[in-house]
Amino acid sequence: MKTTITVNGEARALDLDTRVTLLDALREHLGLKGSKKGCDHGQCGACTVLVNGVRINACLSLAVMHDGDEVTTIEGIGTEAALHPLQQAFLTQDAFQCGYCTPGQICSAVGMLQEAAQNWPSQATEDLTAAIALTDAEIRERMSGNICRCSAYPQILAAIRDVAGEPA
Amino acid sequence: MKAFTYERATDVTAAVKAVAETPNARFLAGGTNLLDLMKLEIETPAHLVDVGRLPLSAIEATADGGLRIGAMATNSQVAADATARARYPVLVEAIVSGGSAQLRNKATVGGNLLQRTRCAYFYDTAKPCNKRQPGSGCSAIGGLNRNAAIFGASDACIATHPSDMAVALTALGAQVETLKADGSSRMLAVADLHRLPGVTPQVETELSPGELITAVVVPAPPQGGQIYRKARDRASYAGGLASVAVAGGQVALGAVAHKPWTAAQAQAALAGGASHAEAAKAELAGAQDQGRNAFKIALVGRLMAAALDEAKQGRGA
Ligand SMILES: Cc1cc2nc3c(=O)[nH]c(=O)nc-3n(C[C@H](O)[C@H](O)[C@H](O)COP(=O)(O)OP(=O)(O)OC[C@H]3O[C@@H](n4cnc5c(N)ncnc54)[C@H](O)[C@@H]3O)c2cc1C
Ligand code: SF4
Ligand code: FES
Ligand code: FES
Numbered sequence: 001m002k003t004t005i006t007v008n009g010e011a012r013a014l015d016l017d018t019r020v021t022l023l024d025a026l027r028e029h030l031g032l033k034g035s036k037k038g039c040d041h042g043q044c045g046a047c048t049v050l051v052n053g054v055r056i057n058a059c060l061s062l063a064v065m066h067d068g069d070e071v072t073t074i075e076g077i078g079t080e081a082a083l084h085p086l087q088q089a090f091l092t093q094d095a096f097q098c099g100y101c102t103p104g105q106i107c108s109a110v111g112m113l114q115e116a117a118q119n120w121p122s123q124a125t126e127d128l129t130a131a132i133a134l135t136d137a138e139i140r141e142r143m144s145g146n147i148c149r150c151s152a153y154p155q156i157l158a159a160i161r162d163v164a165g166e167p168a
Numbered sequence: 169m170k171a172f173t174y175e176r177a178t179d180v181t182a183a184v185k186a187v188a189e190t191p192n193a194r195f196l197a198g199g200t201n202l203l204d205l206m207k208l209e210i211e212t213p214a215h216l217v218d219v220g221r222l223p224l225s226a227i228e229a230t231a232d233g234g235l236r237i238g239a240m241a242t243n244s245q246v247a248a249d250a251t252a253r254a255r256y257p258v259l260v261e262a263i264v265s266g267g268s269a270q271l272r273n274k275a276t277v278g279g280n281l282l283q284r285t286r287c288a289y290f291y292d293t294a295k296p297c298n299k300r301q302p303g304s305g306c307s308a309i310g311g312l313n314r315n316a317a318i319f320g321a322s323d324a325c326i327a328t329h330p331s332d333m334a335v336a337l338t339a340l341g342a343q344v345e346t347l348k349a350d351g352s353s354r355m356l357a358v359a360d361l362h363r364l365p366g367v368t369p370q371v372e373t374e375l376s377p378g379e380l381i382t383a384v385v386v387p388a389p390p391q392g393g394q395i396y397r398k399a400r401d402r403a404s405y406a407g408g409l410a411s412v413a414v415a416g417g418q419v420a421l422g423a424v425a426h427k428p429w430t431a432a433q434a435q436a437a438l439a440g441g442a443s444h445a446e447a448a449k450a451e452l453a454g455a456q457d458q459g460r461n462a463f464k465i466a467l468v469g470r471l472m473a474a475a476l477d478e479a480k481q482g483r484g485a
Contacts, residue, residue: 001174018174018216021203041204048270054244056274060200064174065218112269120248123264123404128253144404145268 003067007032008076016063023047025063026073034074034103038147045146048104048111049073055111057145074103077110086110089159097150105146109160112142116164133167170212177219180347180382188349188378190215195380197240197279200271205284208293210300220276224382227252233388236345239278239381243333244269246277256386258394258413262336262422265398268405278381281334281344281361282373285327285426286407288312298324299369309458315409318455318464319425325369326458328423329362330407335422336396337384338430339413345383348376355385359420362427369426392416393479397471410468414479419447424455424468434472444476445469 003014005025012030023040026032026049038046040059047058050072078084086106089095096102119132124141132138139160140153148156174196177183187193193215196202205211224238227249235251246252247263263272266280289295289307296305308316308326316326337358344361347353362373375381398411411422417438419431434451442450448469455465 018172019169040207042200042267042271045268045270054273055270057200057268057270060198060203060271061274062174062196062199062203065176065196065199065220067176108270111273115244115269118248120244121253121260121264122269123261125264128257128260141404142269145270 001064003064005063005066005068006070008072009070014063018062018064020063021059022049022051022061022063022066022071023058026058026071029063032073032075035107036100036103038100038104043147044101044104045108046101046104048108048146050107050111053111053114055108055115072107072110074107077106084110085163086159089162090156093155093159093162094152095155095159096148096152101146101148101150105143105148105156108143108146109163112139112160113164116142134164135167136161138167139164169206170209170214172206172213173215175215175217177217177222180222180224180380181351183217183219183222184347184349184378184380186215186217187380190217193217193378195219195278197276198242198274199279200267200275201279201283208291210291210293219278219380230385235386237277237384237386239344239383240276243267243272243275243277243280246333247272255389256336256340256394258339258396258415259333259336259386261396262332262398262411262413265396265408265411266332277333277384280331281337281358281381281384282375283329283331284372286315286330287327290327299327299365299372302368302370312460313458314460315407315423316458316461317425318457318461318468319421319429320364321426321456321458322365322367322369324367325365325426327365327369327426329425329427330423331428332396332398332408332411332422334358334362334428335411335420336413336415337386338420338428339394339415339418340386340389341415341418342384342386344381345385346375347380347382349378353382358384359428359430365426372426390416390418393482395475395479397475397478398422399467399471410464410471412468412472412475414475416479419451419472419476421451421468421472424464431472438476444473444480447476448472 038044
């Protein structure tokens with residue numbers, strides 16, 4: 001089935017079996033191996049990408065569902081010469097060990113910071129009608145969809161905290 | 169995954185018609201439950217009608233002080249809605265307690281209501297399961313049934329419905345609005361949407377084949393506090409072992425039955441002036457455990473009493 005998806009700013013025309021997930025389209029058909037397959041069932045977050053600016057699990061979506069969408073993967077977030085602030089913060093804070101979850105963590109954190117900026121609530125939000133303050137509890141809760149098998153959580157939190165700034 | 173054909177619906181009437189007229193066709197919304205089950209070949213539709221981009225995602229106030237939520241609104245959009253946050257905190261709390269942010273960004277209101285059980289044997293295609301394969305038996309009875317129902321189970325199935333959002337909607341007395349293939353539309357209470365398993369656990373809702381949920385309509389909030397409390401194995405990104413939604417004097421329980429469970433006995437006891445602990449006890453008089461899930465009875469008792477206490481202290485009032 002013919003599908004055109006804009007990936008990291010470039011329109012990519014694909015002709016795919018309907019069964020191909022967005023994750024497999026990115027990895028196997030477009031050669032973008034940054035997004036990782038951990039569980040393939042929405043349980044780990046390694047496949048997190050941004051679709052029209054919103055983070056989702058690419059493993060639980062079909063590529064054909066994304067005709068006309070704008071997808072951003074880790075390859076579209078910063079370059080080696082000019083790292084995204086979150087990429088730099090992950091390096092500075094040593095926020096990974098094996099690195100398998102890292103592309104998903106960083107894409108997720110990009111989406112998470114936008115959600116918080118738009119004042120979306122989370123389970124850690126005490127007052128649903130007040131402005132969101134990104135406390136450590138808020139960051140942890142909002143990042144709970146990204147599992148790290150190496151358990152680099154304290155450093156991941158520190159890296160995101162560096163970019164988010166101290167809560168008001 | 170079995171092969172299937174795919175079409176994107178651009179019109180609500182045409183979408184309903186397409187599912188009605190194509191053999192073994194299904195609606196596809198966010199896909200976070202259906203695709204998961206299709207990968208395991210537990211669901212094997214031959215045709216998918218993608219309803220995700222239908223213009224059914226508006227969230228609007230109703231004339232009588234309620235809220236109408238389009239079925240394609242994502243769970244995140246509902247949780248972020250200013251009216252929902254100010255007037256229906258129990259609903260927002262229930263939604264943000266479910267899944268992860270990534271899942272909530274994709275999951276729709278309609279899909280969330282119609283998600284299927286998380287019973288481990290339903291997912292294990294090597295094991296008998298009456299819901300997956302009618303007549304094959306229930307592996308959970310006498311098996312690993314830690315998360316099984318304590319209310320309304322049958323000899324055929326003891327599974328629970330896993331939605332958090334549906335529990336809050338039940339306590340709020342919400343209704344679903346649907347569209348059938350013959351063009352007729354109807355309203356159905358969320359509390360009456362799902363069925364108890366009986367002898368046909370594969371039939372999970374009162375919807376007819378091809379009936380599309382177009383919206384959820386929540387009445388004006390009842391007097392009194394609201395709260396959602398969920399107990400689970402880890403602090404986040406885990407399904408519930410039991411949950412309680414309180415909206416004024418209305419109480420519903422999650423992860424304890426084949427449907428969101430209206431705690432009618434507790435409500436009656438509360439209306440008669442019973443204490444919160446007594447109300448919980450009245451409800452649990454009708455509970456029956458399956459062995460490994462016996463802990464749920466004590467858990468629900470404490471959770472319900474605590475939620476009622478907290479709601480009374482004015483949360484969300
Ligand atoms: C790892 C993981 C953890 C989760 N944890 C939780 C949790 O803690 N709490 C919780 O509540 N949920 C949880 N979920 C479930 C999640 O909330 C559901 O998968 C989601 O809400 C389904 O919505 P969807 O739009 O993706 O539905 P889909 O997968 O697209 O559809 C689900 C079903 O509904 C039908 N359908 C969809 N929309 C309509 C409609 N408008 N009318 C008629 N039929 C329709 C489809 O045909 C399909 O049968 C979890 C899921 C995963 C993968
Ligand atoms: S409880 Fe229901 S879903 Fe689970 S194995 Fe038994 S029949 Fe299947
Ligand atoms: S690979 Fe998608 S959530 Fe694990
Ligand atoms: S760094 Fe190894 S899984 Fe996170």
